[in-house]
Amino acid sequence: MMYKVLRKDLTSPFKGFQYELGKEYVCEDFDDSDRECSDGFYAVPIDGIPYAWSNTGELAIFEVENGGRERVFNQYKQRFEKQTIIREIPVNEVVEEAKKVEGELGYKLSEVILPHNPLLIEAEVTERHKELLREWASVWDSVWASVGASVWDSVWASVRASVRASVRDSVRDSVWDSVGAYISSIFTSIDNWKYIEHQTGVNPYQSCIDLWMDNLVPSFDGKTWRLHTGPKAKVVYEWVPE
Numbered sequence: 001m002m003y004k005v006l007r008k009d010l011t012s013p014f015k016g017f018q019y020e021l022g023k024e025y026v027c028e029d030f031d032d033s034d035r036e037c038s039d040g041f042y043a044v045p046i047d048g049i050p051y052a053w054s055n056t057g058e059l060a061i062f063e064v065e066n067g068g069r070e071r072v073f074n075q076y077k078q079r080f081e082k083q084t085i086i087r088e089i090p091v092n093e094v095v096e097e098a099k100k101v102e103g104e105l106g107y108k109l110s111e112v113i114l115p116h117n118p119l120l121i122e123a124e125v126t127e128r129h130k131e132l133l134r135e136w137a138s139v140w141d142s143v144w145a146s147v148g149a150s151v152w153d154s155v156w157a158s159v160r161a162s163v164r165a166s167v168r169d170s171v172r173d174s175v176w177d178s179v180g181a182y183i184s185s186i187f188t189s190i191d192n193w194k195y196i197e198h199q200t201g202v203n204p205y206q207s208c209i210d211l212w213m214d215n216l217v218p219s220f221d222g223k224t225w226r227l228h229t230g231p232k233a234k235v236v237y238e239w240v241p242e
Contacts, residue, residue, distance in 0.1 A: 001097070002043040002078075003089070004064045005052035010085065013052065013059060019085050024067075030081040032071045041066070041083035044075060046098055047105055050112050051076035061089050106189030116182070116213060122230035123215035125237045129227065133239060135207035136218055137225055139196065140177065175219050181205035182212045 006012060010019040019025070031038035043064045044051065053059060068081030091114055098109040184193070184205050191201045198204035211218055216236075217228045227237040 001046070002064050002066055003046060003049055003094070004043045004062045004083075004085065005049065005059055006062055006085075007058060008060050010062075021085050021087070024082060024084045026068070026082050027080075030069055031079070032069050036073055036077050038079070040071065040079035040081060042077070042079055043083065044078055046094070046101060047109055048075040048078070049094070049098075050109075053113060055091065055114055061091065061094050063087050063089055102188070106187070108186045108188060111186055118212045118215045118217050119229070119231055119233055121215045122234070123236075125216065125227055125229075129211060129214065129216055130237065130239070132207040132211050133218055133225055133227060133237070136181075136205075136211065137220070137241060139204055139207070140220065175217060178208050178212060178218055181208035185209045 006019065010021070011017065012019070025041060027040050029039045031040060043066055049061065053061065063086040065084045065086055066080035066082060070081065071079045073079075095110045095114050098113055102109050184190075184203060192198075193204055196204050203209065208218060211227070215229055217233065219226050219228060223240060225239045225241070226235045228234060229236050
């Protein structure tokens with residue numbers, strides 16, 4: 001199956017071209033040269049979706065049929081002479097298809113497409129969460145050097161905006177480090193992370209990942225560590241290291 005990311009109204013997010021469901025489009029000036037951005041209709045396999053996708057509610061993913069000549073550059077850039085938009089695919093269906101290829105890809109494509117937003121649901125703090133926060137504090141200084149350069153930054157725009165907009169300016173950098181830690185969990189094939197000592201095969205940022213998946217976001221203002229939860233990032237726990 002091949003996919004195309006469009007706006008909800010079936011217009012291209014890049015050039016504004018208006019599509020119709022079920023209509024075959026033919027590019028009369030199809031370019032089969034090495035120019036990556038040229039005349040033709042574009043579509044991608046499932047692992048190419050993150051190139052254009054952002055789960056903000058403005059875009060949708062469609063199944064397409066392609067025909068005629070083609071020029072394939074990589075999973076993110078494939079150009080075709082003919083194209084028909086078949087149907088809109090629910091994101092949850094795309095996620096299930098993504099999970100089927102994650103073993104082959106070596107990363108969690110499903111969470112690249114639909115990342116976990118920890119501030120959608122309120123959580124209660126347990127003793128386990130307090131211990132996880134202490135573990136996270138112990139490795140926090142090493143986080144950004146190791147995971148800050150991770151790819152697909154734009155994929156996380158909606159999650160980052162939700163999380164960072166809900167906390168004070170003084171703690172936003174530490175919260176963004178938490179996003180970086182969560183991103184590290186996507187790369188299941190990485191056994192060793194640079195710039196931090198850790199056991200091979202063990203993610204050194206697992207404590208923060210566990211908090212994130214339990215809908216708790218840690219922050220630090222230089223003095224106090226806090227755990228936030230819910231749409232308003234309510235503070236539900238505070239801890240001042242000795």
